Amino acid sequence: MSEYEPKYVVVNMVEEAEKLVTKFEIDTVTKFTIFSRNKGFSHDLDCLQGHRVLWEDKGQEEGVKVPCNGTPFIILGFDVRECHFGPDRNTMKKKKYQMEKTIEADQDHSYTQKSRTLVQNTKKLDCPARIYMKKICKFPDYKILGHDSIWKRKKQVQKLKKALSTNEDMLREEEIHIFFPGIESHKNHLTGQRWVWLxxxxxxxxxxxxxxxxxxxxxxxxxxxxxxxxxxxxxxxxxxxxxxxxxxxxxxxxxxxxxxxxxxxxxxxxxxxxxxxxxxxxxx
Structure with missing residues (x-):
């Protein structure tokens, strides 16, 4: 298997996005867990009023970026997944558990319980690799035709917000924008590709x-x-x-x-x- 590079993919359904994530994990011999996800990503929203209308989304330095093509859109939800060797977010809970076990072992009339000897108490290695997904809803009926300008954008946004507030029928297109990290994003551990080849x-x-x-x-x-x-x-x-x-x-x-x-x-x-x-x- 060759080294893989960062890539950007756009699909139309959450189910397609999940299949691509699973295929990416299998092809790269990696595993990602959900770090952050809001309700709008996995559920259909009936009311779109109150969402901010955007023309482009530059996003973070590494992640999903939605370019401007003259069509307004709103962000419905997001899903961020991190490598399962990522940061340890349960450090305090583990320390508390270990302290309770130590106190229990030191109590009177305690019995010896067989336990495993752990070389390390966690598999987490602060790997920063992440998969970013963003679910957006585009409104082609309000696309700017011809020369683009700030004035035209404001007029179209006003019309779109008014239509959303009255639940008018309009054409909607949902897209899932996905950013897959490259092999260089993985730090402090070997990936499945490198494991055997090393x-x-x-x-x-x-x-x-x-x-x-x-x-x-x-x-x-x-x-x-x-x-x-x-x-x-x-x-x-x-x-x-x-x-x-x-x-x-x-x-x-x-x-x-x-x-x-x-x-x-x-x-x-x-x-x-x-x-x-x-x-x-x-x-x-």
Whole structure:
């Protein structure tokens, strides 16, 4: 998968926007959670009176920007999603919970409760990457034709507000403007794209070449090796890797290559010469 750049997309329905967000997460091997969303984004508003009429929306430095094309619009709602490695917004709650657990353990007649040893108490790493979405409603009937001017804009806005106050029938077009961040927006952690590629760029014969494959080897390590020891320290993990995992991997590598030799097995006559005695990939 190639490195991805920031991109700007416009769709007509919230359902389409949700599908694009899901596809973006799958394609980039990332995950985003809702940071902020108002009611107008996910619900249809019956009354549009009182909304500010705009001709363009420059937005923030990074985010949704609606350019001016001569058609007035109002902003119905917004949705901001941040990387799940973003800022930790429950720091105080976690500290309070930890304090309560400590007090409970120090009380008289307390019993020892088995608990996990956490290397870190949160997965949050202050990643600033965000997906910005903005839902707008455009009014093509009040589009400025010909030369644009401040006077024409004011006249059209007055007409539009009057029509909205009396609920007149008019043509409305809803749009969802979406800004997807690029890979450079992610900070302090590896993305799914970089995860596997970090250690395989110069190792052309490594069999594990996908994130799913790496997760499968991780599961194998825990089930076949780490489950046999109660010591969960880092030194124990290193000892298991060098005394069991790597030797087993090397022995399987030797075994697979030995089985491929012509002196061990007979190849069919239709098998090309370059496929015979072919070295196997490293296996884990």
């Amino acid at each position: 250690f395989r760029k110069n190792l052309f014969n490594i069999r594990v070449s996908t994130t799913n494959g790496l997760e499968r080897q991780h599961l194998k390590l825990k089930q076949d090796y780490l489950s046999q020891t109660s010591d969960k320290s880092l030194s124990s993990l290193v000892n298991v890797l060098f005394s069991q995992v790597f030797p087993d991997s090397y022995n399987r590598y030797i075994d697979y290559n030995a089985r491929s030799l012509e002196s061990i097995k007979a190849y069919a006559s239709i098998v090309p010469r370059f496929l015979k005695n072919r070295p196997r990939l490293r296996c884990w």
